[in-house]
Amino acid sequence: MGKPKVAFYWCASCGGCEEAVVDLAEDILKVVEAVEFVFWPVAMDFKVKDVESLGDGEIAVSFINGAIRTGEQEHMAKLLRKKSGLVVAFGACAHIGGTPGLANFVNRKKIFDWVYFNAPSNDNPGKIIPQEKTKVEVGELTLPEFYDTVYTLDQVIDVDYYLPGCAPPPDLIMKAVEAILSGNLPEKGSVLAPDKALCDTCKRKTTKPERASIKEIRRVHEVMLDPERCFLDQGIICLGPATRDGCGERCINANMPCRGCFGSTSRIEDQGAKFLSALASIIDMNEEEEIKRIIDSIVDPAGIFYFYSLPASMLRRRLDI
Amino acid sequence: MQVRVGVYICRCGTNISENIDIDDLIQFSSRLENVAYVKDQPLLCSEDGKNFLASDVAQEKPERVVIVACTPKEHEKTFRNTLLRASFNPYLFQMVNIREQVAWVTADKAAATEKAKAYIRAAVKRVTLHEPLEKKEIECNTDVLVIGAGPAGMEAALLLAKAGRKVYLVEKNSFVGGKVARYEEVFPKMECASCMLEPKMDEILHDENIELITSSEVVEVLGYLGNFSVKIKRRATCVDKEKCIGCGACYEPCPVSVRNEFDYHLSDRKAIHIPYTGALPNVPVLDQGHCLRFAKTDSGMVQEALNLGLITQEEFENYKKQDCTACQEACMFDAITYDKQDEILERNIGSIIVAIGFELFDPSVIPQFGYGKIPEVYTGLEFERILSQTGPTGGKLLMKNGQEPRSLAIIHCVGSRNKKHKEYCSSVCCLYALKFARLAEKHAPGAKIYDIYADWCVPGKDNQEFLDSLKEKKNIYFIHTNLPLSVAVKQNKDSLSVSCVDVLGKENPLAADMVVLCPAIIPARDTSRLSEMLLITSGRDGFFAEGHTKLAPVSTNIEGIFIAGCCQGPKDIQSSVAQGAAAAGQVLSVLVPGRKLELDVITAEADENSCAGCMTCIGLCPYKAIMFDKEKKIAVVNTVLCKGCGTCVAACPSGCLKGKHFTEEQIFAEIEEVLK
Numbered sequence A: 001m002g003k004p005k006v007a008f009y010w011c012a013s014c015g016g017c018e019e020a021v022v023d024l025a026e027d028i029l030k031v032v033e034a035v036e037f038v039f040w041p042v043a044m045d046f047k048v049k050d051v052e053s054l055g056d057g058e059i060a061v062s063f064i065n066g067a068i069r070t071g072e073q074e075h076m077a078k079l080l081r082k083k084s085g086l087v088v089a090f091g092a093c094a095h096i097g098g099t100p101g102l103a104n105f106v107n108r109k110k111i112f113d114w115v116y117f118n119a120p121s122n123d124n125p126g127k128i129i130p131q132e133k134t135k136v137e138v139g140e141l142t143l144p145e146f147y148d149t150v151y152t153l154d155q156v157i158d159v160d161y162y163l164p165g166c167a168p169p170p171d172l173i174m175k176a177v178e179a180i181l182s183g184n185l186p187e188k189g190s191v192l193a194p195d196k197a198l199c200d201t202c203k204r205k206t207t208k209p210e211r212a213s214i215k216e217i218r219r220v221h222e223v224m225l226d227p228e229r230c231f232l233d234q235g236i237i238c239l240g241p242a243t244r245d246g247c248g249e250r251c252i253n254a255n256m257p258c259r260g261c262f263g264s265t266s267r268i269e270d271q272g273a274k275f276l277s278a279l280a281s282i283i284d285m286n287e288e289e290e291i292k293r294i295i296d297s298i299v300d301p302a303g304i305f306y307f308y309s310l311p312a313s314m315l316r317r318r319l320d321i
Numbered sequence B: 001m002q003v004r005v006g007v008y009i010c011r012c013g014t015n016i017s018e019n020i021d022i023d024d025l026i027q028f029s030s031r032l033e034n035v036a037y038v039k040d041q042p043l044l045c046s047e048d049g050k051n052f053l054a055s056d057v058a059q060e061k062p063e064r065v066v067i068v069a070c071t072p073k074e075h076e077k078t079f080r081n082t083l084l085r086a087s088f089n090p091y092l093f094q095m096v097n098i099r100e101q102v103a104w105v106t107a108d109k110a111a112a113t114e115k116a117k118a119y120i121r122a123a124v125k126r127v128t129l130h131e132p133l134e135k136k137e138i139e140c141n142t143d144v145l146v147i148g149a150g151p152a153g154m155e156a157a158l159l160l161a162k163a164g165r166k167v168y169l170v171e172k173n174s175f176v177g178g179k180v181a182r183y184e185e186v187f188p189k190m191e192c193a194s195c196m197l198e199p200k201m202d203e204i205l206h207d208e209n210i211e212l213i214t215s216s217e218v219v220e221v222l223g224y225l226g227n228f229s230v231k232i233k234r235r236a237t238c239v240d241k242e243k244c245i246g247c248g249a250c251y252e253p254c255p256v257s258v259r260n261e262f263d264y265h266l267s268d269r270k271a272i273h274i275p276y277t278g279a280l281p282n283v284p285v286l287d288q289g290h291c292l293r294f295a296k297t298d299s300g301m302v303q304e305a306l307n308l309g310l311i312t313q314e315e316f317e318n319y320k321k322q323d324c325t326a327c328q329e330a331c332m333f334d335a336i337t338y339d340k341q342d343e344i345l346e347r348n349i350g351s352i353i354v355a356i357g358f359e360l361f362d363p364s365v366i367p368q369f370g371y372g373k374i375p376e377v378y379t380g381l382e383f384e385r386i387l388s389q390t391g392p393t394g395g396k397l398l399m400k401n402g403q404e405p406r407s408l409a410i411i412h413c414v415g416s417r418n419k420k421h422k423e424y425c426s427s428v429c430c431l432y433a434l435k436f437a438r439l440a441e442k443h444a445p446g447a448k449i450y451d452i453y454a455d456w457c458v459p460g461k462d463n464q465e466f467l468d469s470l471k472e473k474k475n476i477y478f479i480h481t482n483l484p485l486s487v488a489v490k491q492n493k494d495s496l497s498v499s500c501v502d503v504l505g506k507e508n509p510l511a512a513d514m515v516v517l518c519p520a521i522i523p524a525r526d527t528s529r530l531s532e533m534l535l536i537t538s539g540r541d542g543f544f545a546e547g548h549t550k551l552a553p554v555s556t557n558i559e560g561i562f563i564a565g566c567c568q569g570p571k572d573i574q575s576s577v578a579q580g581a582a583a584a585g586q587v588l589s590v591l592v593p594g595r596k597l598e599l600d601v602i603t604a605e606a607d608e609n610s611c612a613g614c615m616t617c618i619g620l621c622p623y624k625a626i627m628f629d630k631e632k633k634i635a636v637v638n639t640v641l642c643k644g645c646g647t648c649v650a651a652c653p654s655g656c657l658k659g660k661h662f663t664e665e666q667i668f669a670e671i672e673e674v675l676k
Helices: A016-022 A027-034 A048-052 A071-083 A092-096 A099-105 A108-118 A170-182 A203-207 A271-281 A288-296 A301-305 B022-030 B047-060 B072-085 B099-103 B109-127 B151-162 B178-182 B193-206 B301-307 B313-321 B326-330 B380-387 B429-443 B463-471 B527-534 B573-590 B647-651 B664-675
Strands: A005-010 A036-039 A059-065 A068-070 A084-090 A133-136 A139-142 A146-151 A161-163 B005-010 B035-041 B064-069 B093-097 B144-147 B167-170 B210-213 B216-224 B227-234 B257-259 B268-270 B343-349 B351-354 B358-360 B377-379 B407-414 B448-453 B476-480 B488-491 B496-501 B507-512 B514-519 B521-523 B561-563 B604-606 B626-629 B634-637 B657-659
Touching: A005 A016, A005 A071, A016 A170, A027 A170, A036 A048, A036 A059, A048 A071, A059 A071, A059 A092, A068 A071, A071 A084, A084 A092, A084 A170, A092 A099, A092 A161, A099 A146, A099 A301, A108 A146, A161 A170, A271 A301, A271 B647, B005 B022, B005 B047, B005 B109, B022 B035, B022 B109, B035 B047, B047 B072, B064 B072, B064 B109, B072 B093, B093 B099, B093 B109, B099 B109, B109 B664, B144 B151, B144 B343, B151 B167, B151 B178, B151 B193, B151 B210, B151 B573, B167 B216, B178 B193, B178 B380, B193 B210, B216 B527, B227 B351, B351 B527, B351 B573, B377 B380, B380 B429, B380 B514, B407 B429, B407 B496, B407 B507, B429 B448, B429 B463, B429 B514, B448 B496, B448 B507, B463 B476, B496 B514, B561 B573, B604 B634, B647 B657
Parallel strands: A005 A036, A005 A059, A059 A084, A084 A161, B005 B035, B005 B064, B064 B093, B144 B167, B144 B351, B167 B210, B351 B561, B377 B514, B407 B448, B407 B514, B448 B476
Antiparallel strands: A068 A146, A133 A139, B216 B227, B227 B343, B257 B268, B358 B521, B488 B496, B496 B507, B604 B657, B626 B634
């Protein structure tokens, strides 16, 4: 029997997840040794027809990163699903929508209006916008459909496992690969990371007072950040309490608060709403007007609380547009 | 997985059946997933209905029960008990309210029936997710700690002691009676305060069930209802109360004389002293802060005493050389020992009554009243002492120069009822001002008495009559002002001038020899310290917050801790005593000897394996049921204290706190089915 076949594909993503694979450094050699890559557009020259020619379920595992925002991405996700034994949603965008998911606060029209007409750097006197079908001399050119809404991977196909993070850290990737190769896998649908909040391993936890209390909310550029002290205790919004652990506190160690890329723990329905509820609990004010003043001082609250998770949240998208 | 759900629909006579199509509901419900059978009853809460329910459940053996009837507030308990009779776990049951929420509010029968269907669908879905919950009981201690031995605390202690409870009555002063011990007479019937109080104080001293711990304060409280442990710090008074007979022979030889705080510094006392004649327990206190033996000669009291001229240079040198033993030598009963240290007493108790009383607002904050600057301006409590037979003037109404005043002004609402100071009405000032007028009229016959008031607050029995009787007195002049803060007191050469604008806008310049202010009643100084230690909340005005303004006036947010008297808000003696009695009643009913404490079943539960220790929940619990385990670095819910309110569950950002019987799964299932 040959080596297990593996595919790696990207949808609406930044390329950081591909980078994360390269970040495995010498460990990548172990992976290459153990598996046969059958599809990896960013690194190897395969075509879609190569995938199409494989039998159903022939690929042992497909790692798909990026959210789903075009027809082509949905098509490819479905194709890989059909051809794969396992599908792993790789990275925050595939897992919970990621930053592309913030587009769900607007719609296709608004995006196109901005990108092709209104952005100050535009020069588009012909008011040309991308068309799904364009007739040219040699025939008809097509572009994939651009959806109104950005979806998580599991909103368009069945997903077996999730590797969270923007991007997933190398140790979690290696652990996942080892688990898949050894067949030592947890329950289907699991997120392959610890199921506790980030505070569990955060070094700054010891500096957090028992009753954290926020009197002012500040943004990171407004204060000299104490590199030791709990961000929330400094009045900086940190999604750590509402975010799954396992990232190795890369942001925290760089003196930046958590933005929630690992998503919530398995017990939470809506990361942003849950964090909002927790934040409201530690506002240290009794007067209603003062509380309102503090809450109102949060710049772009929806964007902060749903930085990564809007498509996976109960809200999904904004409707009144 | 199939779960056998039994649905019982109550027609509630015609209350429900008139406006909802019951047959349609039965048909609809029986088609729902998991529903094994649907039965209807004319009146499920009647004896017949309950008997039917109990026997039918025993026979049908459902795994879950849904009862479609009225509000759970009315009959959830009834049906839980009925199900228990059938040996059915009462938490595997869900109630649907189609009376108050549907039949009585939705006029259209078809719409009402559809609405009822949605509720039933939600309940059937939810109930399959219910888990059986078991009641727990714990042993408890029924002894009681009462903090403060004023009228409220004494009443509570006495009632509890009569009921056989062991009571630890902790009082910060060396005497019992609270502020009332300072009064000569009380309104409206001008009763003698000490005659009224003494029998009670005597009972307190001699009741075997009461351990009176004076000159002490509570310094630590740990635990919860039924199981508190407290530490009480007792100041060393150096006088053995068993040996002392209260003869008073020790005061005379004491060389140190200081201002007596009991009389608000209007009289002097010795370092070893009794605050006033008649104080109970009648045991003197050696005040280590002023006694020469305990004062450091270099920088402390002796030097100060010399500076103040209280002792001569010669005496000063003597004291420096030798330890003073004047009081010990004078004592014929060997009751005085100097090597006593402050001690910490530990007691275990089940409940606490806080009755720490009040203080007065400091009128010097409002300069135009002249308090603290003009000698003949007094607060109400100072005036009480001047009127008292045990006070600085022996009960004679005299000014500081020893003369009787020929005129006196009493000013109401000093710091009360204005947005700048205290917004509330202090409730008793009008009546004690009238008492002052009445007593001044008696003690200084012919003197002119001006009563400057803003509004009359004299509710209750006999009080209006009291006011009316004084209005007839020709020497008492009532001046009505809308602006108590417009009153100004100035020192003239011979007397004081008091100016105020009356309701007609007229300036009223008055001359008065003495001015008595009625300052706002404010929380006692210890209120915030105790609030922090006991974790009980205070209101905006600083007084302890009651559980419910109308329905739970002596309860607090913490189970097993009750409040009584002026620490809950300004009130008269009568109301304080009533609250003391009410708090005693609460204690007697919540903890009963021999009965175990039944705990709430629907509580929060922390999953220690998934808690990340983010501490978001720690400060939130209104019942202080969540602690942070510093060793394991996780949150722990004390289920004895938890009331299942769900505040922490909603806040827990990683979902490790679960609200039993209100899990996220159950709630979402219910919402989804209602909205389907």
